[in-house]
Amino acid sequence: MTTPRRTARRLARRWWPVALAVPLGAAAGAGYAVVSHPSYSASAYVLVVPQNPGEAATATNFAQAYGRLAGQPQVLAVAAGETGHTRTELESLVHGTTSPDAPMIEITGTGPRAQEAARTADAVADSLVAFANTSSKDTNVRLVTLAPAAAPDKPTTPSGKLDVAVGGAAGLLLGALVMTTRRRGGAGAPEVAEGTGSPDGAAAPESTAAPEPAEAPVTPRPRSEEQPAEAEEGAKAAPKAGAKSDPKTGAKAGAKAAAGSGR
Secondary structure, eight states: OOHHHHHHHHHHHHHHHHHHHHHHHHHHHHHHHHHSOOBEEEEEEEEEEESSTTOHHHHHHHHHHHHHHTTSHHHHHHHHHHHSOOHHHHHHHEEEEEETTEEEEEEEEEESSHHHHHHHHHHHHHHHHHHHHTTHHHHSEEEEEEEOOOOOSSOSBOOHHHHHHHHHHHHHHHHHHHHHHHHHHTTTOOOOOTTOSSTTSSOOOOOOOOOOOOOOOOOOOOHHHHHHHHHHHHHHHHHHHHHTSOHHHHHHHHHHHHHHHHO
């Protein structure tokens, strides 16, 4: 197998969790964007106007305070009758934001339809203006509606591109986690290339077996030592042969055996 193909196989074996998880995550994000219900957002703007000139800082401070009151029950109770929602539902559908250097409040409403989102934002903005102006003599500021909410042209969520990007990022994170787990599980085991016996792809050297110990050479015994041994064996064999026959035959066999050993 050529080196590029071997390298491609090694990379595929190592990076397959990421290569598989990223497309699956992106596909899951696209599927969520298709099946999820759309949500629209619309914003109305309320301006805090000081009654005495030169009190812009005071108006900004009151804007911060009234921005926090936009989601309070005393404001939402009046808007609930105009929108058809309950006060609890409006708490999750409307929120107010302010700017640290401008006496302005942004009231944002959400809904499953564009017109409903704009109507919710306008109702809460009007309720906040009416609530704040009841105490304008004490605060020396008045709230006026700067710009009513306009119905949006497209939903805020879901966003196809954003959901696909989030799904792909989640798949990348999951694939990296799987790779980390696999590396920890196979730590210490070198990667062996296909068709080879070593990590580098080179042929593994043949294992050399331990040499067997050489047999000690047999030293021949002298003739003088062999003759007594043969005579002793003949002497042992003579009684055995004589025990199996009669006394005469045994004596003759013993004599022959002794004569043969003497030679």
